[in-house]
Amino acid sequence: MKRGSSLKMALLLAASLAALLIGVGIGSVYVSPGDILAMIANRLFRTPLPEGLPPSYATMVLDMRLPRVLLAFTTGAALALGGTVMQSVLQNPLASPFGLGVSAGAGLGAATVIVLGLAGAGLGVFLLPAVSLACALGTVFLVVVIAARLDRGMSNVTIILVGMVLSLFCSAVMDLMATSSPTYSQRIQLWQLGSFSMKEWSAVWVLAPVTILGLVFFWGFSRELDVMTFGEEQARAMGVDLMKVKRLLLAAVAALTGAAVAFVGIIGFVDLVAPHIVRRWFGAAHRRVLPASALFGGSLLVLCDLAARTLTPPHEIPIGSITALIGAPFFLYVFFAGRKGR
Numbered sequence: 001m002k003r004g005s006s007l008k009m010a011l012l013l014a015a016s017l018a019a020l021l022i023g024v025g026i027g028s029v030y031v032s033p034g035d036i037l038a039m040i041a042n043r044l045f046r047t048p049l050p051e052g053l054p055p056s057y058a059t060m061v062l063d064m065r066l067p068r069v070l071l072a073f074t075t076g077a078a079l080a081l082g083g084t085v086m087q088s089v090l091q092n093p094l095a096s097p098f099g100l101g102v103s104a105g106a107g108l109g110a111a112t113v114i115v116l117g118l119a120g121a122g123l124g125v126f127l128l129p130a131v132s133l134a135c136a137l138g139t140v141f142l143v144v145v146i147a148a149r150l151d152r153g154m155s156n157v158t159i160i161l162v163g164m165v166l167s168l169f170c171s172a173v174m175d176l177m178a179t180s181s182p183t184y185s186q187r188i189q190l191w192q193l194g195s196f197s198m199k200e201w202s203a204v205w206v207l208a209p210v211t212i213l214g215l216v217f218f219w220g221f222s223r224e225l226d227v228m229t230f231g232e233e234q235a236r237a238m239g240v241d242l243m244k245v246k247r248l249l250l251a252a253v254a255a256l257t258g259a260a261v262a263f264v265g266i267i268g269f270v271d272l273v274a275p276h277i278v279r280r281w282f283g284a285a286h287r288r289v290l291p292a293s294a295l296f297g298g299s300l301l302v303l304c305d306l307a308a309r310t311l312t313p314p315h316e317i318p319i320g321s322i323t324a325l326i327g328a329p330f331f332l333y334v335f336f337a338g339r340k341g342r
Helices: 003-025 033-045 055-089 102-115 124-150 156-180 182-193 201-219 222-228 232-237 242-264 270-282 286-310 319-340
Strands: none
Touching: 003 033, 003 055, 003 270, 003 286, 033 055, 055 201, 055 222, 055 242, 055 270, 055 286, 102 124, 102 156, 102 182, 102 242, 124 156, 124 201, 124 242, 156 182, 182 319, 201 222, 201 242, 201 286, 222 232, 222 242, 222 286, 232 242, 270 286, 270 319, 286 319
16 A cells, blocks of 8 residues: 555544544533543443543443444445445446345335334344345345346346336335335334434444455455456456356345345445545555545444434434435536536
């Protein structure tokens, strides 16, 4: 990694740590970064807390704010990684995992669990995410199978079109379930907009290792992703087995994004915004872009969640609404900038 890129990565890492401290510290009660670090040290190493610090603050910070902020960070990192890989695999600056039907499939699974009344059962904490993830993976599996039947070469256009069709179908079924079950319609709609409210450490312990494994897995395909960015013919000429690599990467993106969506609901545009901004700073090499996208996406979602819970107290804005306010104009910018470049 070049010296300039190393400096940029160090600055991005410092900004990410600052975003985490800001996300944990700001709320109904402000907690300084020093007190936050002292509470973490007390929990981990049994060091004494600063004098005058109420014991209730430690419970609030370590058991409520910190898991929420870390879950927001890991979710943003997972979504950003998925978007980075999808844009390279499909050679489309507007591509995202949600275009493959990941979010719609996960939403359909969540709606099914909610309507059947299973979300409140003893296994409800993990049953809803498990079913959501399974449906997300199943939807992407159908996309790949149908695309392969329609086009043996599995062209990018075919994959995108099939993904859009299945995504619309799953969304239609989900809306039908919501309207036919008024008791659960509000909960389904809230899940579709995403939320980190009332999330516990259990979600962090599951999603954080999955996100790290996803980063390591995609890192191993950095060369293939670099080559695929220049087109399918170039990739074949360089000896890349496109069919095999596409299937592996699409499955991994579906698993990573599906895991994130399964815990917090549907959150859009992070997977679009983060890769574009990071590529402007770090260039096209995926060995730098992948970790940088994870850091930037995580920090972005932490700040969006902070805005969601502090802009209109005591009410909380759905996190999906905040990301859409940022992402929709950005989507238009990328779209029209791409048309000007032609």
